[in-house]
Amino acid sequence: xxxxxxxxxxxxxxxxxxxxxxxxxxxxxxxxxxxxxxxxxxxxxxxxxxxxxxxxxxxxxxxxxxxxxxxxxxxxxxxxxxxxxxxxxxxxxxxxxxxxxxxxxxxxxxxxxxxxxxxxxxxxxxxxxxxxxxxxxxxxxxxxxxxxxxxxxxxxxxxxxxxxxxxxxxxxxxxxxxxxxxxxxxxxxxxxxxxxxxxxxxxxxxxxxxxxxxxxxxxxxxxxxxxxxxxxxxxxxxxxxxxxxxxxxxxxxxxxxxxxxxxxxxxxxxxxxxxxxxxxxxxxxxxxxxxxxxxxxxxxxxxxxxxxxxxxxxxxxxxxxxxxxxxxxxxxxxxxxxxxxxxxxxxxxxxxxxxxxxxxxxxxxxxxxxxxxxx
Numbered sequence: 381x382x383x384x385x386x387x388x389x390x391x392x393x394x395x396x397x398x399x400x401x402x403x404x405x406x407x408x409x410x411x412x413x414x415x416x417x418x419x420x421x422x423x424x425x426x427x428x429x430x431x432x433x434x435x436x437x438x439x440x441x442x443x444x445x446x447x448x449x450x451x452x453x454x455x456x457x458x459x460x461x462x463x464x465x466x467x468x469x470x471x472x473x474x475x476x477x478x479x480x481x482x483x484x485x486x487x488x489x490x491x492x493x494x495x496x497x498x499x500x501x502x503x504x505x506x507x508x509x510x511x512x513x514x515x516x517x518x519x520x521x522x523x524x525x526x527x528x529x530x531x532x533x534x535x536x537x538x539x540x541x542x543x544x545x546x547x548x549x550x551x552x553x554x555x556x557x558x559x560x561x562x563x564x565x566x567x568x569x570x571x572x573x574x575x576x577x578x579x580x581x582x583x584x585x586x587x588x589x590x591x592x593x594x595x596x597x598x599x600x601x602x603x604x605x606x607x608x609x610x611x612x613x614x615x616x617x618x619x620x621x622x623x624x625x626x627x628x629x630x631x632x633x634x635x636x637x638x639x640x641x642x643x644x645x646x647x648x649x650x651x652x653x654x655x656x657x658x659x660x661x662x663x664x665x666x667x668x669x670x671x672x673x674x675x676x677x678x679x680x681x682x683x684x685x686x687x688x689x690x691x692x693x694x695x696x697x698x699x700x701x702x703x704x705x706x707x708x709x710x711x712x713x714x715x716x717x718x719x720x721x722x723x724x725x726x727x728x729x730x731x732x733x734x735x736x737x738x739x740x741x742x743x744x745x746x747x748x749x750x751x752x753x754x755x
Contacts, residue, residue, distance in 0.1 A: 444565065501556060599624055
């Protein structure tokens with residue numbers, strides 16, 4: 381039976397690392413924490429974090445199981461898939477990318493198919509990459525903007541899921557609450573692709589993995605250092621690290637750590653070396669990739685000035701890249717605030733692979749959709 385996920389907000393203490401309770405079977409040493417102490421999840425509430433976990437299985441007649449019987453799959457979280465499946469999707473992305481780049485236009489697996497794209501959050505890259513990619517492989521994509529549906533306000537998510545399933549072969553949604561994507565998948569009888577939620581961004585990380593494989597040569601065994609806010613990008617990196625072995629480090633200010641449960645689950649998987657630290661200069665040493673994102677994401681702009689003060693010392697500049705070493709690549713999921721979380725010189729440097737990374741959104745997503753549709 382297909383598993384569902386339940387999301388809830390939990391309160392954590394900001395002065396220290398978001399970590400495990402002192403009674404946890406996972407030791408402090410296993411967390412590889414640097415520069416701060418382990419705290420209990422029962423500490424006084426200062427910040428609120430999203431947490432998701434597997435819950436009860438769906439009944440046999442549920443849309444989720446009907447999809448499975450038809451060979452259709454949702455793509456909601458990277459941890460839903462094993463290593464072989466993730467690598468297979470990435471290999472497919474390389475193959476389909478090569479076809480498109482060669483000018484091949486007879487490979488049309490999506491011919492006659494339509495995709496509904498729900499955008500509660502606007503985005504240039506997500507819209508253009510999905511729409512163009514689906515079109516290049518023969519399909520037709522429909523853009524549904526923030527005012528077209530008002531999912532959960534004008535119409536319930538479960539109703540939207542069932543109506544759109546009757547018109548389309550696949551649904552992609554870029555939303556705020558992670559529960560919205562889970563509800564869409566629960567009630568849709570066609571595959572649902574997570575184009576981003578406040579909790580995670582799996583399509584971005586698949587594109588990132590493809591980019592690292594192309595430039596470094598492989599993902600396994602590499603050191604990826606993320607510098608900045610412990611946000612949805614970090615959550616997806618942690619999920620990938622629970623499936624494919626590599627060294628992942630998140631360097632973030634105290635109070636801006638990734639979700640505790642997500643970090644705990646990645647560590648418990650025992651697949652990768654995972655570190656969470658407050659020292660970006662130490663973190664980047666020996667990195668294959670240094671990765672950054674905006675300090676204040678959509679919906680957090682009122683915190684922008686406060687975050688700029690808190691995140692002082694976490695800017696990826698030329699000095700930090702020198703500490704990483706001459707072979708380190710720079711990546712950013714974009715849009716970037718040049719001069720804030722990253723300098724203009726770093727983005728424009730020869731070892732910046734930001735724009736190949738952005739292009740790979742389309743190629744990775746094409747492979748994800750092919751997998752979701754069983755093609």
